[in-house]
Amino acid sequence: MDYPSSILSINNPIEYLYINHLSPSLPVMMVGVSPKMAAFCISVITPIIFLFCSVAADPDPLQDVCVADYTSEVKVNGYACKPTFNEMDFFTDALSKPGPTNNSLNVVVSSANVLRIPGLNTLGLSITRIDYAPGGINPPHSHPRATEMVFVLEGQLDVGFITTSNVLVSKSIKKGEVFVFPKALVHFQMNNGKEPAIGINAFNSQFPGSQVLADTLFASTPTVPNNVLAKAFQVETKEIEKIKYKLAPKK
Secondary structure: OOOHHOOOOOOOOOHHHHHHHHHHHHHHHHHOHHHHHHHHHHHHHHHHHHHHHHHOOOOOOOOOOOEEOOOOOOOOOEEOOOOOHHHHHHHOOOOOOOOOOOOOOOEEEEEEOOOOOHOOOOOOOOEEEEEEEOOOOEEEEOOOOOOEEEEEEEEEEEEEEOOOOOEEEEEEEEOOEEEEEEEEHHHHHHOOOOOOOOEOOOOOOOOOOOHHHHHHEEEEEEEOHHHHHHOOOOOOOHHHHHHHHHHHOOO
C-alpha cells in the first residue's frame, strides 16, 4: 500500500520508516486511525518503551526492603518478602577470605547474591570475589541477566568478551583497574601472571545466572546429542565423547 507524499514528514525519519516499511500492517495495528497518525504514535511510543526497558536488569523495588523468604511457597520473579527482618539479612562475610584454588581451573568463585544475602531481594545488585592461582581461568561464560564489571584487587588478569559479530574485545588489566563485560555476552578472565590474583566482580542483578560454555554444551542433563555437537564443531563423534567424559560431573 502506498501513501501520498503529502502525509510523509521528512523531518521524522522514524515515521517515514514505519510508513514505508510497515505500511501493510498499519491498518491492522490501528484500525480507524489514519496512517500518518498511526506512524506518529508508533514513532513516539517505541523510544519510550526502549527507554524503560533499558533502565535496569532487574525490576525496581516497590518498598524499602523485601527480604527474601526462602521458605515461602509463593513463586514470583525473585522471592516473596519475609514479614520481619534484622541486620543479618543484609550481611555476609563470604568474600572476606580467599577460597581454595586447587581444582582443574585453579580458580574459585565466592558469591554475595540473593542466595546468600536475603536482603538483596528486589535490589538488583550482587558481587563476587574470584581468587586465581597462577594460570587460573574463569572460562568462557555468560550472564543472561546482568552486565558485569571486574575490579582487580590483586595481581593482573587477561580479560575479554566476544560480540555477537564474533569480535574479540580484550585487555590485560592490573591492580586497581576496571573492565566491563556487556550483558549476556560471552567473556572470560585468566591469570597469566606468576602470582595469585583477586577480582571483585559487580553485577546489576540480584542473581545474574551463569552459563559456562563448556559445561552447557558438553555436560548438560540430558546431554546434547553427539551428532549435533560433532556437526557444529566439525569434528568426529569420538572427539565429542572424549570431551563429555572429561567434563562429566564427578560422582
